[in-house]
Amino acid sequence: QKEVEQNSGPLSxxxxxxxxxxxxxxxxGSQSFFWYRQYSGKSPELIMFIYSNGxxxxxxxxxxxxxxxxxxxLLIRDSQPSxxxxxxxAVVSSGNTGKLIFGQGTTLQxxx
Amino acid sequence: EADIYQTPRYxxxxxxxxxxxxxxxxxxxxxxxxxxxxxxxxLHLIHYSYGVNSTEKGDLSSESTVSRIRTEHxxxxxESARPSxxxxxxxxxxxxxxxxxxxxxxxxxxxxx
Numbered sequence: 001q002k003e004v005e006q007n008s009g010p011l012s013x014x015x016x017x018x019x020x021x022x023x024x025x026x027x028x029g030s031q032s033f034f035w036y037r038q039y040s041g042k043s044p045e046l047i048m049f050i051y052s053n054g055x056x057x058x059x060x061x062x063x064x065x066x067x068x069x070x071x072x073x074l075l076i077r078d079s080q081p082s083x084x085x086x087x088x089x090a091v092v093s094s095g096n097t098g099k100l101i102f103g104q105g106t107t108l109q110x111x112x
Numbered sequence: 113e114a115d116i117y118q119t120p121r122y123x124x125x126x127x128x129x130x131x132x133x134x135x136x137x138x139x140x141x142x143x144x145x146x147x148x149x150x151x152x153x154x155l156h157l158i159h160y161s162y163g164v165n166s167t168e169k170g171d172l173s174s175e176s177t178v179s180r181i182r183t184e185h186x187x188x189x190x191e192s193a194r195p196s197x198x199x200x201x202x203x204x205x206x207x208x209x210x211x212x213x214x215x216x217x218x219x220x221x222x223x224x225x
Contacts, residue, residue: 034213043202043216044155088155090214098143100206100214104154 006103029094116217135203142208
């Protein structure tokens with residue numbers, strides 16, 4: 001079992017719809033969670049972070065965290081073709097290293 | 113946010129050459145990382161550093177080496193490049209602390225012929 005798991009997709013949604021991206025993690029001690037967006041050929045860009053159970057909203061993005069279920073999700077409302085990218089879930093290791101553990105990423109395709 | 117610079121952005125080089133990929137950041141971040149990523153594939157951590165004179169190997173075995181003589185500078189060196197080293201190399205930095213965010217540089221796309 002991978003430490004951070006994501007469905008690789010592609011996830012295809014029509015323009016204007018809600019895209020829901022999911023991530024599960026194995027380290028129960030993890031406290032910090034991040035979502036990165038990576039366009040093809042570019043480097044990852046941090047778009048959301050969440051530390052507490054519940055929802056965190058930033059514009060069209062909402063991150064959801066459920067530590068009991070070891071589950072993190074990212075919702076993108078009113079999806080636009082420019083949202084088409086790979087979304088990486090990352091979890092901070094609970095050990096002393098504090099390294100980020102990345103999932104393999106979910107490719108999102110928003111069709112006009 | 114961090115300003116992280118990587119040079120060169122693109123490099124095409126012949127087999128057997130020694131290369132150094134540069135990474136620098138201006139925010140005084142203690143932690144720095146090197147990742148390797150093939151097109152459409154996962155990020156793999158190959159090296160990291162938690163401060164000056166501190167370097168560790170990452171999760172993916174790599175023939176490259178790194179050094180951290182100054183806080184702002186974390187270069188990666190390949191003594192003898194091979195076609196199997198062809199990949200994108202991403203540098204990142206992070207403020208020390210569990211909850212801190214990690215920021216990436218623009219990457220270096222390396223092609224070894």
